[in-house]
Amino acid sequence: MHCQPEYKGPVYIWSKNKQSCLLCDEASDSLLALCSACQDELPWLGAQCSVCALPLPAVGLTCGQCLQHPRAFQRVIVPWRYDFPLDSLISRFKHQEQWPFGRLMAELFAQFLNFRFDEGLPRPDCLLPVPLSRRRLRQRGFNQADMLARWLGQPLHLTVEPDLLRRVQDTPAQQGLNAQARRRNLSQAFALTASTSVAGRHLALVDDVLTTGATAQALAQLLMGAGARQVDVYCLARTPGAEHRD
Structure with missing residues (x-):
């Protein structure tokens, strides 16, 4: 007596699955849903500020803003400029709930x-x-940042603590504000979970796009003030200036 029904059709084998590129729709030549040609065409960030990753004309420089106003975070780690087609992928992930794009970017970022x-x-x-x-x-x-952090945590073998930080003030949108206005907007906007200690820890903030760095600065100040040893910022893309939204 057979315990399972007999089936003679094709069997789905994950290890032999062929992915299609999410950008050009051609068959991918890797395990990712992105072909090598489209991966090479992504707007990879070259020379940048050694602290905030602002695109700069030469390697090893620090931008004037970071020199004049030292940041509370140590450094920003970011692979791409906020430019086509990455800006479209982020927007579709963030505003249209097209999560495969977010998962793909997280895999590449990892x-x-x-x-x-x-x-x-x-x-x-x-x-x-x-x-x-x-x-x-x-x-x-x-929360797109929460999803990115969870997708990064496993391949990087890092724990994710999504409840350590809270946004306690519902501030107006950052779009269209300059750096000074963004800092005022974010003043007292965040808090730590009372039961969580960050003393002596090296922490990495995760977000999708860094613009002026005002959000990262406010959170890093909070964490360093609570005794953190170091705060880094991990994000998918860096804008060339303040014309896009954090």
């Missing part, structure tokens, strides 16, 4: 970070997604 760790970049103790306000979370239905 490869990039593992390469940097092998080169000597200090590994953090954990990943902290940048929190959303309750209103924005209700509107969007998910």
Whole structure:
């Protein structure tokens, strides 16, 4: 007597699955849903500020803003410029709930970070997604930074602590504000979970796009003030200036 029904059709084998490129729709030549040609065409970030990763004309420089106003975070680690087609992928993930695009970018980012760790970049103790306000979370239905942090945590072998940071003030949108206005907007906007200690820990904030760095600065100041040893920022893309939204 057979315990299972007999089936003579094709069997789905994950290890032999052929992915299609999410950008050009051609068959991918890798295990990712992105072909090598499209991966090479992504707007990889070259020379950048050694602290905030602002695109600069030469390697090894620090931008004027970071020299005049030292940051609370140690460094920003980011693979791409906020430019086509990456800006479209982020927008579709963030605003249209097309999560495969977010998962793809997280997989590529994890490869990039593992390469940097092998080169000597200090590994953090954990990943902290940048929190959303309750209103924005209700509107969007998910926190894109939280999803990115969770997708990064497993391949990087890092823990994710999504509840360590809270957004306690529902501040107005950052779009269209200059750096000074963004800093005022974010003053007292975040808080730590009372039961969680960050003393002596190396922490990495995770977000999708860094613009002026005002959000990262506010969170890093909070964490360093609570005794953190170091705060880094991990994000998918860096804008060339303040014309895009954090």
